Amino acid sequence: MKLSANEEYGLRCLVRLAYAGFEERALTIPEISQAEGVSPAYAAKILRVLRKGGFVKAARGKEGGYTLARPAASIRIGDVIDALGGRLFESDFCDTHAGQAPICTRSVDCSVRSLWRAVQVAVDQVLSKTTLRDLLQNEEEMNSWVRTIPGANGLRLIQ
Amino acid sequence: MKLSANEEYGLRCLVRLAYAGFEERALTIPEISQAEGVSPAYAAKILRVLRKGGFVKAARGKEGGYTLARPAASIRIGDVIDALGGRLFESDFCDTHAGQAPICTRSVDCSVRSLWRAVQVAVDQVLSKTTLRDLLQNEEEMNSWVRTIPGANGLRLIQ
DNA sequence: GCTAATCTATACTTAATAGTCAAGATTACT
DNA sequence: AGTAATCTTGACTATTAAGTATAGATTAGC
Incomplete structure (x- = not known):
């Protein structure tokens, strides 16, 4: 009667993407994997499941990355x-x-x-x-959250 | 987020032992394994966990077998x-x-x-x-249940 | 004491999950 | 077109859970 690693990490990825969505920003695999403390390859594997489930969508190439496929409140x-x-x-x-x-x-x-x-x-x-929306903090926290995300260095997390 | 095989089979074993307890009868590994549809070796493995957890006690030798270690209502x-x-x-x-x-x-x-x-x-x-007691059917059903258990042939289950 | 029935313990094999690796495909920018 | 950043895929390895096998220990009854 345990939560699988997929479930734990997958949900966390979605929460991060939901926050990033507030500034219409896509997150890349390196960013997500660093933030979650897992390897990029493993993050990719989990994100594939989420994509096939219709929760996230991916954009390839430069400036690409993952975003929620639909509003957090509908997930x-x-x-x-x-x-x-x-x-x-x-x-x-x-x-x-x-x-x-x-x-x-x-x-x-x-x-x-x-x-x-x-x-x-x-x-x-x-x-x-x-819903995924229910897991997000209130608006101020969201803003302080997303503001701490630098451009190319991966997520830098609030303390 | 799954129930493990140990949890599923272990609980079922306890329910059987609780029923058998109504006629002060011990169940052997062959009886339990046949009733649950698992191998004797696997049943033994599960019962060991239950014994170490203090839920059942075992008697070795002829006329031996497993019984609940304490009343079903206290488990x-x-x-x-x-x-x-x-x-x-x-x-x-x-x-x-x-x-x-x-x-x-x-x-x-x-x-x-x-x-x-x-x-x-x-x-x-x-x-x-x-509690384990809550999982047992009412008294009449219990009686019809235990009456269908023959002596040495393993559990013969009511339909 | 002998024997058959029983549990006990440890080690082994198989299957499922977790996690990695490497090669390939797509895209934005120049 | 070329290049670097990105996702995509499938195969691979490692770890854990599930299930098996075998040899040993205990007991009741004769």
């Missing part, structure tokens, strides 16, 4: 998590159990299943209601 | 999940980030952190309130 965190690593119980244990026959007919399984469903609902209530 | 599912695979965000990303320096000073991290904390709270509210 539900639940959808992001889905794209980055899947929900908690996607492979419903009650329908197919490691490729074997269904085991839902066993009472014990169904009681456990109900519990997972309750957890799933609890998680969804948080993740589906929250 | 919180949250504790079981902890023992079997850890909670969602045990390695708090804000304190130590892949062995690097703390990154909590970066605003972006803290907003993401707040979200995970909210998810964590939501999950805990379900898992910490639920």
Whole structure:
């Protein structure tokens, strides 16, 4: 019951891009990777997933980089998590159990299943209601944030 | 954001042992593994974790097997999940980030952190309130359940 | 004490996830 | 057109989780 690295880093990348979007600025892979403390190659891998999920768009060549594909308020965190690593119980244990026959007919399984469903609902209530916009600080903080981003040196972060 | 195999199977084993406890009966590894559709070796591995976590106790030799170490009502599912695979965000990303320096000073991290904390709270509210007893069906069902367990042939499950 | 049934422990293999590398494709600017 | 900055892709390696195998230790009953 863990958050995958993809989910953690992917969401963080989106938050950074959302902030950068306030000054209509694209972020490059070197910038993002430095800011997140991961290798450029790994950042690229994560961003590919986000692009295929329709959350970010990329521009190649000089002056290129990544931007959000749509407004932060329209990006539900639940959808992001889905794209980055899947929900908690996607492979419903009650329908197919490691490729074997269904085991839902066993009472014990169904009681456990109900519990997972309750957890799933609890998680969804948080993740589906929250948008990327909800993760951003208030406007002043945003301004102080984006002002600290220098041109070519990667993100220089506020303390 | 997935449930690990250990967590899924481990909890199921506990539910079975709770039912078996109603007729003061120990379940052997072959019985449990057959009922859960996993190999005996794998079942043994999971049961070891449960034993070290203090949820079950084992008796060796003939007539041996596993039983719950304490009443089902005193076993919180949250504790079981902890023992079997850890909670969602045990390695708090804000304190130590892949062995690097703390990154909590970066605003972006803290907003993401707040979200995970909210998810964590939501999950805990379900898992910490639920005990193993809560996962058992009502008494009549229990009786029909245990009556279907034959002596030496492994669990024969109700349909 | 012997035997069969049981758990215990460690090491091993396989599969999935995390993370890296290198070569290629696109674009802005000159 | 040339060049440097950028993303794109697929294959590769490393680490962790999942699952297996084997040999050993304990116990009940004879």
